[in-house]
Amino acid sequence: MEIYLSPEVITPHFQILNVVNGEDKALGNIALLFDGKKLYAHGILEEEGVSENFKSIVQPYIRGLAKAKPDLEVYSCLYVGCKKISLNGDEEKEKNKE
Template sequence: MQIYFSPEFFKEDAQVLNIVDDKNKAVGYMAFLTEGQKMYVYGQLQEEGVFEDFKDLVKPYLAGLSKVKPELEVYSYLTVGGKKVEIDLENES
């Protein structure tokens, strides 16, 4: 199953993205909130079978946001089917 971001809400300091499948059915969400020098990222995807696809979708997005505002500390809690997803942005070149 292919998954994609579908913007739901966007402000300078907050975003909510639906995660949809190739049939445009919502299968999860991500939310980004910034406060001062911190960015909080929360997300949940219900399908365990797309664990790696979720990581592949999220990692470049977070890396891009981190490049836009490099002074931000990023705190994230992402899950797929109830299992925590670790995203390592430190190894980005």
């Protein structure tokens, strides 16, 4: 299933984006908060079958935002269904340390 980002609110300090399918049905959302040199991303997607699609549209979007501010630290918390997903594999590295 194809999914897309649909802007709900965009300001210089935060963005709220809906995640929709081809029929414009809301499947979840992403909230982005800018705080100095930090970017906080929190997203929830209800459809478990599109986790790779979700990751593949969110990752380049956040990378593009990061290009606008040098040395931007990105903190993300993204869930598909009830499972947390990682944009860069940091959670996997932490699990392997334990």
